[in-house]
Amino acid sequence: MSDLSAPFTVKICGLSTPETLLAALDAGADMIGLVFHPRSPRFISMERAISLAALARGRAEIVALIVDWDEKQASGLVEALNPDWLQLHGTEPPALVEAIKTATGRRVMKALGVAEKGDLARIPAYAGVADRILLDAKPPKDAAYPGGHGRPFDWSLLAGLDPAFRFMLSGGLDPANVAEAIAITKPAGVDVSSGVESAAGIKDTGRIAEFVAAARKAADDLQKAGQA
């Protein structure tokens, strides 16, 4: 089981407007994700990211999501935006994760796609270099971008993980299923994008509030059960 006394993290990813960002902050999200992958429907310009980050700073941690960038590109982003975290959502090998962390001085979250048990074998190589591992669904084979497809994976695959391993869970989470996902996988946090949207890239303020409340309640219930 994850350390149940540590704070549970709720991240809303792919925010692109002040209204939806403020909805996430008002709902109590701990992390907000800004997507810098040009093929994503959630892509935002650096100019927009800076203005959204100004609203979030001090209220939630700012996560900049990049795909297969090198440490020089990542350093440029950090200089411009000053995010708290970098989320690496591509095929970055462990050495590149480490190089980006060293070059930028930022905490790094590495996303790993899960579709079958064998995918979990990659975790140890990253657990020593990344500050947080995000276990996400693998994208469809013909996908134009590698995350944010609203597809869950089989949560029971995580049953054999070391209970002390702290990870975040994503992939097809939504207000209706997040409690079950938390109860089954016992993550240290959850991350959502499509499940709080009305269409790809269009966040829904009501669904954001519902998701954060449902995740928070499920995490509280889990913590109480752990203390019983």
Ligand SMILES: O=C(O)c1ccccc1NCC(=O)[C@H](O)[C@H](O)COP(=O)(O)O
């Ligand atoms: O969200 C995107 O458009 C995206 C594009 C490229 C790489 C990663 C992307 N999203 C990653 C996320 O952090 C999502 O929150 C995660 O994959 C879960 O997405 P969803 O299943 O839609 O909730």
